[in-house]
Amino acid sequence: MNATIETILAHRSVRDFEDKKLTKEQIETIVKCAQSASTSSFIQAYSIIGVTDQAKKDQLASVAGNQSYVAKNGHLFVFCADFYRHEVIGEMEDANILQTIESTEKFMVGLIDAALAAQNAALAAESMGLGICYIGGLRNDLPKVCELLEIRERVIPLFGMVVGYPAKMNEQKPRLPLEHLYHENRYEAEKESYQQQLLTYNETIKHYYDTRTAGERVETWTEQMARTLSRRTRMYMHEFVKQKGMNKH
Template sequence: MNPAIETILNHRSVRNFKNDPIPESNINEIIRAAQSASTSSFLQAYSIIGITSQKKKDRLAALAGGQTYVSENGYFFVFCADLSRHLTAASVHEQDISASVESTEGFMVAVIDAALAAQNAAIAAESMGLGICYIGGLRNNLEAVSSLLQTPDNVLPLFGMAVGWPDSYQEQKPRLPQTVIFHENEYNEIKHAQLRAYDQTIFNYYRSRSNTKKEITWTSQVSSALAKSKRLYLNKFVPQKGFMK
Protein backbone atom coordinates (compact mmCIF):
# COMPACT_ATOMS: atom_id res chain seq x y z
CA MET A 1 0.00 0.00 0.00
CA ASN A 2 1.44 3.39 -0.91
CA PRO A 3 1.89 6.01 1.86
CA ALA A 4 -0.82 8.35 0.54
CA ILE A 5 -3.53 5.68 0.65
CA GLU A 6 -2.28 4.45 4.02
CA THR A 7 -2.61 7.98 5.43
CA ILE A 8 -6.15 8.30 4.09
CA LEU A 9 -7.26 4.89 5.40
CA ASN A 10 -5.80 5.59 8.85
CA HIS A 11 -7.93 8.71 9.33
CA ARG A 12 -9.81 9.25 12.57
CA SER A 13 -10.94 12.41 14.32
CA VAL A 14 -8.59 13.64 17.04
CA ARG A 15 -10.03 15.68 19.89
CA ASN A 16 -7.13 15.73 22.35
CA PHE A 17 -4.04 17.67 21.35
CA LYS A 18 -0.69 18.37 22.95
CA ASN A 19 0.30 21.96 23.68
CA ASP A 20 3.23 21.72 21.26
CA PRO A 21 3.08 24.43 18.55
CA ILE A 22 2.96 23.59 14.87
CA PRO A 23 5.86 25.11 12.89
CA GLU A 24 4.82 27.84 10.47
CA SER A 25 6.38 25.85 7.63
CA ASN A 26 3.91 23.02 8.29
CA ILE A 27 0.97 25.43 8.28
CA ASN A 28 2.13 26.89 4.98
CA GLU A 29 2.45 23.41 3.46
CA ILE A 30 -1.06 22.52 4.63
CA ILE A 31 -2.44 25.66 2.97
CA ARG A 32 -0.49 24.94 -0.22
CA ALA A 33 -1.95 21.43 -0.25
CA ALA A 34 -5.44 22.88 0.20
CA GLN A 35 -4.90 25.21 -2.74
CA SER A 36 -3.82 22.28 -4.91
CA ALA A 37 -7.29 20.72 -4.69
CA SER A 38 -9.51 20.52 -7.74
CA THR A 39 -11.70 23.59 -8.25
CA SER A 40 -14.72 24.09 -10.50
CA SER A 41 -13.85 26.12 -13.63
CA PHE A 42 -10.73 27.38 -11.82
CA LEU A 43 -12.97 29.65 -9.74
CA GLN A 44 -11.20 28.81 -6.44
CA ALA A 45 -14.40 29.90 -4.72
CA TYR A 46 -13.29 29.57 -1.11
CA SER A 47 -11.17 31.23 1.52
CA ILE A 48 -9.36 29.85 4.57
CA ILE A 49 -9.12 31.84 7.78
CA GLY A 50 -6.39 30.81 10.20
CA ILE A 51 -7.19 31.55 13.84
CA THR A 52 -4.14 32.36 15.96
CA SER A 53 -5.91 34.56 18.53
CA GLN A 54 -6.64 32.51 21.64
CA LYS A 55 -9.49 34.87 22.47
CA LYS A 56 -11.14 34.13 19.13
CA LYS A 57 -10.53 30.40 19.52
CA ASP A 58 -12.25 30.50 22.90
CA ARG A 59 -15.20 32.39 21.44
CA LEU A 60 -15.48 29.97 18.52
CA ALA A 61 -15.37 27.06 20.97
CA ALA A 62 -18.33 28.55 22.84
CA LEU A 63 -20.26 29.19 19.63
CA ALA A 64 -19.58 25.62 18.48
CA GLY A 65 -21.26 24.23 21.59
CA GLY A 66 -18.46 24.25 24.13
CA GLN A 67 -16.10 21.95 22.26
CA THR A 68 -12.80 22.35 24.10
CA TYR A 69 -10.69 21.13 21.19
CA VAL A 70 -11.77 24.20 19.21
CA SER A 71 -9.76 26.32 21.65
CA GLU A 72 -7.12 23.77 22.69
CA ASN A 73 -5.17 22.77 19.58
CA GLY A 74 -2.07 23.61 17.59
CA TYR A 75 -3.92 25.59 14.94
CA PHE A 76 -7.49 26.29 13.92
CA PHE A 77 -8.74 26.81 10.36
CA VAL A 78 -12.13 28.09 9.20
CA PHE A 79 -13.13 27.20 5.64
CA CYS A 80 -15.47 29.60 3.87
CA ALA A 81 -17.50 29.63 0.68
CA ASP A 82 -16.27 32.79 -1.04
CA LEU A 83 -17.60 34.49 -4.16
CA SER A 84 -16.72 37.99 -2.98
CA ARG A 85 -13.46 38.25 -4.92
CA HIS A 86 -15.25 37.11 -8.04
CA LEU A 87 -17.53 40.14 -7.88
CA THR A 88 -14.41 42.27 -7.59
CA ALA A 89 -12.84 40.48 -10.56
CA ALA A 90 -15.98 41.02 -12.66
CA SER A 91 -16.05 44.71 -11.77
CA VAL A 92 -12.65 45.08 -13.43
CA HIS A 93 -14.40 44.20 -16.69
CA GLU A 94 -17.64 46.01 -15.80
CA GLN A 95 -19.59 42.76 -15.89
CA ASP A 96 -22.61 41.87 -13.77
CA ILE A 97 -22.27 38.34 -12.39
CA SER A 98 -24.76 38.71 -9.53
CA ALA A 99 -27.18 36.16 -11.02
CA SER A 100 -24.47 33.48 -10.98
CA VAL A 101 -23.20 34.43 -7.53
CA GLU A 102 -26.70 34.33 -6.05
CA SER A 103 -27.71 31.06 -7.73
CA THR A 104 -27.95 27.62 -6.13
CA GLU A 105 -25.24 26.44 -8.54
CA GLY A 106 -22.94 29.25 -7.42
CA PHE A 107 -23.45 28.30 -3.78
CA MET A 108 -22.84 24.62 -4.50
CA VAL A 109 -19.64 25.39 -6.41
CA ALA A 110 -18.31 27.44 -3.49
CA VAL A 111 -19.25 24.82 -0.88
CA ILE A 112 -17.74 21.98 -2.93
CA ASP A 113 -14.55 23.95 -3.63
CA ALA A 114 -14.16 24.65 0.09
CA ALA A 115 -14.75 21.00 1.02
CA LEU A 116 -12.23 19.75 -1.53
CA ALA A 117 -9.62 22.21 -0.27
CA ALA A 118 -10.31 21.21 3.33
CA GLN A 119 -9.91 17.50 2.65
CA ASN A 120 -6.58 18.15 0.93
CA ALA A 121 -5.54 20.11 4.00
CA ALA A 122 -6.65 17.27 6.29
CA ILE A 123 -4.66 14.66 4.38
CA ALA A 124 -1.60 16.91 4.28
CA ALA A 125 -1.78 17.47 8.04
CA GLU A 126 -2.22 13.77 8.79
CA SER A 127 0.72 12.91 6.53
CA MET A 128 2.87 15.06 8.86
CA GLY A 129 1.74 13.10 11.92
CA LEU A 130 -0.79 15.74 12.94
CA GLY A 131 -4.37 15.00 13.89
CA ILE A 132 -7.47 16.85 12.71
CA CYS A 133 -11.11 17.25 13.62
CA TYR A 134 -13.74 18.91 11.46
CA ILE A 135 -15.98 21.32 13.36
CA GLY A 136 -19.48 21.70 11.94
CA GLY A 137 -20.67 23.25 15.19
CA LEU A 138 -19.65 26.68 13.88
CA ARG A 139 -22.95 26.60 12.00
CA ASN A 140 -24.79 26.75 15.33
CA ASN A 141 -24.55 30.54 15.11
CA LEU A 142 -23.04 31.72 11.84
CA GLU A 143 -24.19 35.27 12.41
CA ALA A 144 -21.92 35.53 15.46
CA VAL A 145 -19.11 33.59 13.72
CA SER A 146 -19.31 35.88 10.68
CA SER A 147 -19.22 38.93 12.92
CA LEU A 148 -16.23 37.60 14.86
CA LEU A 149 -14.30 36.81 11.67
CA GLN A 150 -15.56 39.94 9.87
CA THR A 151 -16.62 38.02 6.77
CA PRO A 152 -18.36 40.30 4.27
CA ASP A 153 -21.29 39.52 1.99
CA ASN A 154 -20.69 36.56 -0.32
CA VAL A 155 -18.28 34.99 2.20
CA LEU A 156 -19.87 32.32 4.37
CA PRO A 157 -18.02 30.32 7.05
CA LEU A 158 -18.90 26.65 6.55
CA PHE A 159 -16.90 24.64 9.10
CA GLY A 160 -13.72 24.65 11.10
CA MET A 161 -10.80 22.28 11.38
CA ALA A 162 -8.81 21.79 14.57
CA VAL A 163 -5.24 20.64 13.91
CA GLY A 164 -2.55 19.57 16.34
CA TRP A 165 -0.14 16.94 17.59
CA PRO A 166 -2.35 14.13 18.94
CA ASP A 167 -2.29 13.54 22.68
CA SER A 168 -4.45 10.44 22.30
CA TYR A 169 -6.18 8.51 19.55
CA GLN A 170 -9.66 7.06 19.57
CA GLU A 171 -10.38 3.76 17.87
CA GLN A 172 -11.25 4.13 14.22
CA LYS A 173 -14.98 3.93 13.53
CA PRO A 174 -15.91 1.22 11.01
CA ARG A 175 -17.38 2.80 7.88
CA LEU A 176 -20.39 1.50 5.99
CA PRO A 177 -19.61 -1.55 3.83
CA GLN A 178 -18.50 -0.69 0.32
CA THR A 179 -21.51 -2.62 -1.01
CA VAL A 180 -23.76 -0.01 0.60
CA ILE A 181 -21.82 3.06 -0.54
CA PHE A 182 -20.69 2.04 -4.04
CA HIS A 183 -23.18 1.58 -6.89
CA GLU A 184 -22.15 0.43 -10.35
CA ASN A 185 -23.92 1.93 -13.38
CA GLU A 186 -27.10 2.68 -11.45
CA TYR A 187 -28.31 3.23 -7.91
CA ASN A 188 -29.20 0.07 -6.01
CA GLU A 189 -31.78 0.21 -3.24
CA ILE A 190 -30.34 -0.56 0.17
CA LYS A 191 -31.99 -3.42 2.06
CA HIS A 192 -32.79 -3.52 5.76
CA ALA A 193 -30.62 -6.62 6.13
CA GLN A 194 -27.56 -4.74 4.94
CA LEU A 195 -28.08 -2.01 7.52
CA ARG A 196 -28.82 -4.51 10.28
CA ALA A 197 -25.48 -6.20 9.64
CA TYR A 198 -23.74 -2.83 9.89
CA ASP A 199 -25.73 -2.04 13.02
CA GLN A 200 -24.17 -5.06 14.68
CA THR A 201 -20.69 -3.92 13.66
CA ILE A 202 -21.27 -0.46 15.14
CA PHE A 203 -22.90 -1.87 18.28
CA ASN A 204 -19.82 -4.04 18.87
CA TYR A 205 -17.50 -1.09 18.17
CA TYR A 206 -19.12 1.22 20.72
CA ARG A 207 -19.43 -1.56 23.29
CA SER A 208 -15.74 -2.49 23.09
CA ARG A 209 -14.35 1.06 22.80
CA SER A 210 -11.74 1.86 25.42
CA ASN A 211 -13.50 5.09 26.46
CA THR A 212 -17.04 6.48 26.28
CA LYS A 213 -18.59 3.04 25.86
CA LYS A 214 -22.24 2.98 24.83
CA GLU A 215 -24.77 0.64 23.33
CA ILE A 216 -26.10 2.14 20.13
CA THR A 217 -26.52 1.16 16.49
CA TRP A 218 -25.89 3.22 13.37
CA THR A 219 -29.55 3.30 12.26
CA SER A 220 -30.72 4.42 15.70
CA GLN A 221 -27.97 7.02 15.86
CA VAL A 222 -28.76 8.62 12.50
CA SER A 223 -32.51 8.36 13.07
CA SER A 224 -32.19 10.23 16.33
CA ALA A 225 -29.83 12.82 14.83
CA LEU A 226 -32.13 13.58 11.91
CA ALA A 227 -35.47 13.33 13.72
CA LYS A 228 -35.32 17.01 14.59
CA SER A 229 -34.34 19.62 12.02
CA LYS A 230 -31.27 21.64 12.95
CA ARG A 231 -30.10 25.17 12.20
CA LEU A 232 -33.19 26.17 10.26
CA TYR A 233 -32.12 29.81 10.64
CA LEU A 234 -29.68 29.09 7.80
CA ASN A 235 -32.63 29.16 5.38
CA LYS A 236 -32.73 32.93 5.95
CA PHE A 237 -29.12 33.65 6.90
CA VAL A 238 -27.48 32.14 3.80
CA PRO A 239 -29.42 34.46 1.42
CA GLN A 240 -28.61 37.38 3.71
CA LYS A 241 -24.93 36.68 3.03
CA GLY A 242 -25.55 36.88 -0.72
CA PHE A 243 -26.00 33.22 -1.59
CA MET A 244 -29.05 31.35 -2.99
CA LYS A 245 -31.20 34.46 -3.26
Protein backbone atom coordinates (compact mmCIF):
# COMPACT_ATOMS: atom_id res chain seq x y z
CA MET A 1 0.00 0.00 0.00
CA ASN A 2 1.46 3.37 -1.00
CA ALA A 3 1.14 6.73 0.79
CA THR A 4 -1.68 7.98 -1.43
CA ILE A 5 -3.82 4.89 -0.91
CA GLU A 6 -3.11 5.08 2.82
CA THR A 7 -4.33 8.68 2.83
CA ILE A 8 -7.45 7.75 0.86
CA LEU A 9 -8.34 4.79 3.07
CA ALA A 10 -7.70 6.75 6.27
CA HIS A 11 -10.39 9.31 5.45
CA ARG A 12 -12.94 10.28 8.03
CA SER A 13 -14.79 13.59 8.32
CA VAL A 14 -13.32 15.97 10.88
CA ARG A 15 -15.73 18.28 12.71
CA ASP A 16 -13.54 19.68 15.46
CA PHE A 17 -10.53 21.82 14.57
CA GLU A 18 -7.72 23.58 16.37
CA ASP A 19 -7.83 27.38 16.27
CA LYS A 20 -5.19 27.70 13.56
CA LYS A 21 -5.64 29.17 10.08
CA LEU A 22 -4.26 27.66 6.91
CA THR A 23 -1.40 29.58 5.31
CA LYS A 24 -1.64 31.20 1.89
CA GLU A 25 0.74 28.51 0.58
CA GLN A 26 -1.46 25.69 1.91
CA ILE A 27 -4.54 27.24 0.32
CA GLU A 28 -2.79 27.68 -3.02
CA THR A 29 -1.51 24.11 -3.03
CA ILE A 30 -5.02 22.82 -2.27
CA VAL A 31 -6.57 24.90 -5.07
CA LYS A 32 -3.86 23.87 -7.54
CA CYS A 33 -4.53 20.24 -6.66
CA ALA A 34 -8.25 20.83 -7.22
CA GLN A 35 -7.48 22.26 -10.65
CA SER A 36 -5.38 19.23 -11.59
CA ALA A 37 -8.44 17.00 -11.74
CA SER A 38 -9.90 15.97 -15.08
CA THR A 39 -12.53 18.26 -16.54
CA SER A 40 -15.14 17.30 -19.12
CA SER A 41 -14.00 18.41 -22.61
CA PHE A 42 -11.60 20.83 -20.88
CA ILE A 43 -14.60 22.97 -19.92
CA GLN A 44 -13.48 23.84 -16.35
CA ALA A 45 -17.06 24.59 -15.32
CA TYR A 46 -16.55 25.40 -11.65
CA SER A 47 -15.23 28.02 -9.27
CA ILE A 48 -14.07 27.94 -5.68
CA ILE A 49 -14.72 30.61 -3.09
CA GLY A 50 -12.56 30.71 0.01
CA VAL A 51 -14.33 32.27 2.99
CA THR A 52 -12.20 33.94 5.66
CA ASP A 53 -14.58 36.70 6.79
CA GLN A 54 -15.76 35.49 10.21
CA ALA A 55 -19.16 37.18 10.03
CA LYS A 56 -19.86 35.40 6.74
CA LYS A 57 -18.65 32.09 8.15
CA ASP A 58 -20.97 32.49 11.12
CA GLN A 59 -23.89 33.09 8.81
CA LEU A 60 -22.97 30.13 6.62
CA ALA A 61 -22.79 27.98 9.76
CA SER A 62 -26.31 29.07 10.56
CA VAL A 63 -27.48 28.12 7.02
CA ALA A 64 -25.89 24.69 7.49
CA GLY A 65 -27.98 24.04 10.60
CA ASN A 66 -25.76 25.68 13.21
CA GLN A 67 -22.84 23.36 12.68
CA SER A 68 -20.10 25.08 14.70
CA TYR A 69 -17.29 23.63 12.59
CA VAL A 70 -18.53 25.62 9.58
CA ALA A 71 -17.57 28.75 11.54
CA LYS A 72 -14.54 27.37 13.38
CA ASN A 73 -11.90 25.83 11.16
CA GLY A 74 -8.64 26.53 9.35
CA HIS A 75 -10.34 27.48 6.08
CA LEU A 76 -13.72 27.20 4.40
CA PHE A 77 -13.98 26.49 0.69
CA VAL A 78 -17.23 26.72 -1.25
CA PHE A 79 -17.33 24.75 -4.51
CA CYS A 80 -19.62 26.05 -7.26
CA ALA A 81 -20.76 24.86 -10.67
CA ASP A 82 -19.96 27.83 -12.92
CA PHE A 83 -21.20 28.62 -16.42
CA TYR A 84 -20.94 32.40 -16.07
CA ARG A 85 -17.42 32.02 -17.47
CA HIS A 86 -18.87 30.38 -20.58
CA GLU A 87 -21.59 33.00 -20.94
CA VAL A 88 -18.84 35.63 -21.06
CA ILE A 89 -16.98 33.50 -23.62
CA GLY A 90 -20.12 33.34 -25.76
CA GLU A 91 -20.16 37.15 -25.83
CA MET A 92 -16.43 37.40 -26.49
CA GLU A 93 -16.58 34.96 -29.38
CA ASP A 94 -20.02 36.01 -30.62
CA ALA A 95 -21.26 32.44 -30.31
CA ASN A 96 -24.73 31.26 -29.37
CA ILE A 97 -24.06 28.93 -26.49
CA LEU A 98 -26.97 29.66 -24.12
CA GLN A 99 -29.09 26.66 -25.17
CA THR A 100 -26.20 24.35 -24.40
CA ILE A 101 -25.11 25.78 -21.07
CA GLU A 102 -28.72 25.76 -19.86
CA SER A 103 -29.10 22.04 -20.59
CA THR A 104 -29.33 19.21 -18.08
CA GLU A 105 -26.25 17.66 -19.69
CA LYS A 106 -24.12 20.71 -18.90
CA PHE A 107 -25.61 20.96 -15.41
CA MET A 108 -24.31 17.44 -14.87
CA VAL A 109 -20.91 18.46 -16.25
CA GLY A 110 -20.71 21.39 -13.82
CA LEU A 111 -21.54 19.18 -10.86
CA ILE A 112 -19.13 16.43 -11.84
CA ASP A 113 -16.30 18.88 -12.64
CA ALA A 114 -16.72 20.62 -9.28
CA ALA A 115 -16.86 17.35 -7.34
CA LEU A 116 -13.75 15.88 -9.00
CA ALA A 117 -11.87 19.08 -8.16
CA ALA A 118 -13.18 19.03 -4.58
CA GLN A 119 -12.06 15.48 -3.93
CA ASN A 120 -8.56 16.35 -5.13
CA ALA A 121 -8.61 19.28 -2.71
CA ALA A 122 -9.78 17.01 0.11
CA LEU A 123 -7.01 14.49 -0.46
CA ALA A 124 -4.34 17.15 -0.85
CA ALA A 125 -5.40 18.60 2.50
CA GLU A 126 -5.53 15.20 4.19
CA SER A 127 -2.10 14.30 2.85
CA MET A 128 -0.76 17.40 4.67
CA GLY A 129 -2.14 16.11 7.96
CA LEU A 130 -5.22 18.32 7.81
CA GLY A 131 -8.78 17.13 8.29
CA ILE A 132 -11.79 17.97 6.12
CA CYS A 133 -15.56 17.83 6.16
CA TYR A 134 -17.92 18.42 3.25
CA ILE A 135 -20.75 20.82 4.10
CA GLY A 136 -23.79 19.78 2.07
CA GLY A 137 -25.84 21.72 4.62
CA LEU A 138 -25.19 24.90 2.62
CA ARG A 139 -27.86 23.59 0.25
CA ASN A 140 -30.42 24.21 3.01
CA ASP A 141 -30.61 27.77 1.73
CA LEU A 142 -28.68 28.51 -1.45
CA PRO A 143 -30.34 31.88 -2.06
CA LYS A 144 -28.88 32.99 1.28
CA VAL A 145 -25.44 31.56 0.39
CA CYS A 146 -25.55 33.40 -2.94
CA GLU A 147 -26.47 36.63 -1.19
CA LEU A 148 -23.69 36.30 1.41
CA LEU A 149 -20.99 35.46 -1.12
CA GLU A 150 -22.36 37.71 -3.89
CA ILE A 151 -22.69 34.76 -6.25
CA ARG A 152 -24.22 35.69 -9.56
CA GLU A 153 -26.41 33.96 -12.14
CA ARG A 154 -25.11 30.81 -13.84
CA VAL A 155 -23.10 30.01 -10.73
CA ILE A 156 -24.49 27.55 -8.17
CA PRO A 157 -22.79 26.84 -4.85
CA LEU A 158 -22.91 23.06 -4.42
CA PHE A 159 -21.25 22.34 -1.09
CA GLY A 160 -18.68 23.70 1.30
CA MET A 161 -15.56 22.03 2.57
CA VAL A 162 -14.01 22.94 5.90
CA VAL A 163 -10.31 22.22 6.32
CA GLY A 164 -8.12 22.52 9.36
CA TYR A 165 -5.91 20.95 11.98
CA PRO A 166 -7.93 18.15 13.60
CA ALA A 167 -8.63 18.57 17.31
CA LYS A 168 -10.47 15.25 17.40
CA MET A 169 -10.61 12.31 15.02
CA ASN A 170 -13.76 10.22 14.67
CA GLU A 171 -13.97 6.56 13.89
CA GLN A 172 -14.41 5.58 10.26
CA LYS A 173 -17.94 4.68 9.17
CA PRO A 174 -18.11 1.26 7.53
CA ARG A 175 -19.21 1.41 3.87
CA LEU A 176 -21.62 -0.80 1.93
CA PRO A 177 -20.23 -4.25 1.12
CA LEU A 178 -18.09 -4.01 -2.01
CA GLU A 179 -20.14 -6.68 -3.79
CA HIS A 180 -23.30 -4.63 -3.22
CA LEU A 181 -21.87 -1.54 -4.85
CA TYR A 182 -19.57 -3.03 -7.49
CA HIS A 183 -21.00 -5.07 -10.35
CA GLU A 184 -19.39 -6.82 -13.28
CA ASN A 185 -20.52 -6.41 -16.86
CA ARG A 186 -24.14 -5.83 -15.88
CA TYR A 187 -26.01 -4.11 -13.10
CA GLU A 188 -26.98 -7.10 -10.99
CA ALA A 189 -29.74 -6.58 -8.48
CA GLU A 190 -31.71 -9.73 -7.90
CA LYS A 191 -33.95 -8.34 -5.22
CA GLU A 192 -33.60 -11.17 -2.74
CA SER A 193 -29.82 -11.26 -2.51
CA TYR A 194 -29.75 -7.49 -2.80
CA GLN A 195 -31.97 -7.13 0.27
CA GLN A 196 -29.94 -9.76 2.07
CA GLN A 197 -26.77 -7.70 1.53
CA LEU A 198 -28.54 -4.68 3.01
CA LEU A 199 -29.63 -6.70 6.05
CA THR A 200 -26.07 -7.88 6.63
CA TYR A 201 -24.81 -4.31 6.31
CA ASN A 202 -27.52 -3.19 8.76
CA GLU A 203 -25.89 -5.32 11.46
CA THR A 204 -22.52 -3.69 10.76
CA ILE A 205 -23.97 -0.19 11.07
CA LYS A 206 -26.08 -1.00 14.14
CA HIS A 207 -22.93 -2.24 15.85
CA TYR A 208 -21.01 0.86 14.73
CA TYR A 209 -23.53 3.32 16.20
CA ASP A 210 -24.02 1.19 19.30
CA THR A 211 -20.30 1.16 20.08
CA ARG A 212 -19.75 4.78 19.15
CA THR A 213 -22.63 6.13 21.26
CA ALA A 214 -22.29 3.63 24.12
CA GLY A 215 -25.70 2.19 23.34
CA GLU A 216 -27.55 5.50 22.96
CA ARG A 217 -28.12 5.22 19.23
CA VAL A 218 -29.57 2.01 17.89
CA GLU A 219 -30.25 2.40 14.21
CA THR A 220 -29.65 0.32 11.11
CA TRP A 221 -28.60 1.85 7.79
CA THR A 222 -31.91 1.17 6.08
CA GLU A 223 -33.74 2.74 9.03
CA GLN A 224 -31.50 5.77 8.87
CA MET A 225 -31.99 6.11 5.12
CA ALA A 226 -35.76 5.66 5.35
CA ARG A 227 -35.91 8.32 8.08
CA THR A 228 -33.69 10.77 6.16
CA LEU A 229 -35.41 10.25 2.82
CA SER A 230 -38.91 10.53 4.25
CA ARG A 231 -38.18 14.18 4.96
CA ARG A 232 -38.90 16.27 1.89
CA THR A 233 -36.00 18.64 2.28
CA ARG A 234 -34.57 21.15 -0.17
CA MET A 235 -37.47 20.72 -2.55
CA TYR A 236 -36.94 24.33 -3.73
CA MET A 237 -33.85 23.16 -5.60
CA HIS A 238 -35.57 22.34 -8.89
CA GLU A 239 -36.83 25.90 -9.35
CA PHE A 240 -33.75 27.53 -7.86
CA VAL A 241 -31.40 25.81 -10.29
CA LYS A 242 -33.55 26.86 -13.25
CA GLN A 243 -33.64 30.45 -12.05
CA LYS A 244 -29.86 30.34 -11.92
CA GLY A 245 -29.87 29.41 -15.60
CA MET A 246 -29.04 25.70 -15.43
CA ASN A 247 -30.85 22.38 -15.90
CA LYS A 248 -33.60 24.15 -17.86
CA HIS A 249 -34.09 21.74 -20.75
